[in-house]
Amino acid sequence: PEVELKELPPHLEYAFLGDNKKWPVIIAKDLSSNEKTALINVLKTRKKAISWKLTDIKGIDPEFCAHKILLKEDYSPKVQSQRWVNPKIHDVIKKEVEKLLDAGLIYPISESPWVSPIHCVPKKGGMTVIKNDENELVPTRLVTGWRVCIDYRKLNEATR
Structure with a gap:
C-alpha cells in the first residue's frame, strides 16, 4: 500500500517488509543487526496478520457473537445532545464515519437509547x-490533521 511516512521519534525507525519501501513497519533503533534481521524475518512470514488498511481488519459476524455492555442497576440510558461543529470539522467527521462504514467496522442503527457526542x-x-x-x-x-473521538463518559459511568 502507498503510505506517507511520518517523522519518527529518535528511538524509532522504519523497516520495510517488501522491496521499494513497501510494507513499512516501525521498529526500535537500538536493536542489534541480528535482532533487526530476525524481527523483520518473523514479520515477513506473518505479513497477512498485519492490517495495512482499515478494510484489512476482519470483524466477528454479529450473528455469531456480539459484545454486551453490562449496566449498573440504577442507571438509565442517557441521550446527550450533539454539538454544532463548523463546516470544516463536519466534513472531517463525515469522511471518518464513511471510512468506518465502508470498512464494515461500524454499521447504522435507526434507534438507540444511548447517544454520545462526537x-x-x-x-x-x-x-x-x-x-x-x-x-x-x-x-x-x-x-x-484531526482525530474523531466519541465522548463515552456517561456510558462508562453506568457500566459495571
Whole structure:
C-alpha cells in the first residue's frame, strides 16, 4: 500500500517488509543487526496478520457473537445532545464515519437509547517557532490533521 511516512521519534525507525519501501513497519533503533534481521524475518512470514488498511481488519459476524455492555442497576440510558461543529470539522467527521462504514467496522442503527457526542481534536504534529503580536518567538505545536473521538463518559459511568 502507498503510505506517507511520518517523522519518527529518535528511538524509532522504519523497516520495510517488501522491496521499494513497501510494507513499512516501525521498529526500535537500538536493536542489534541480528535482532533487526530476525524481527523483520518473523514479520515477513506473518505479513497477512498485519492490517495495512482499515478494510484489512476482519470483524466477528454479529450473528455469531456480539459484545454486551453490562449496566449498573440504577442507571438509565442517557441521550446527550450533539454539538454544532463548523463546516470544516463536519466534513472531517463525515469522511471518518464513511471510512468506518465502508470498512464494515461500524454499521447504522435507526434507534438507540444511548447517544454520545462526537468531538474532533487536533492531531499533534511537530513544533515550530512563530512570532506573536509583540514580535516574540513562541513555540507552537503544528496541527497535522484531526482525530474523531466519541465522548463515552456517561456510558462508562453506568457500566459495571
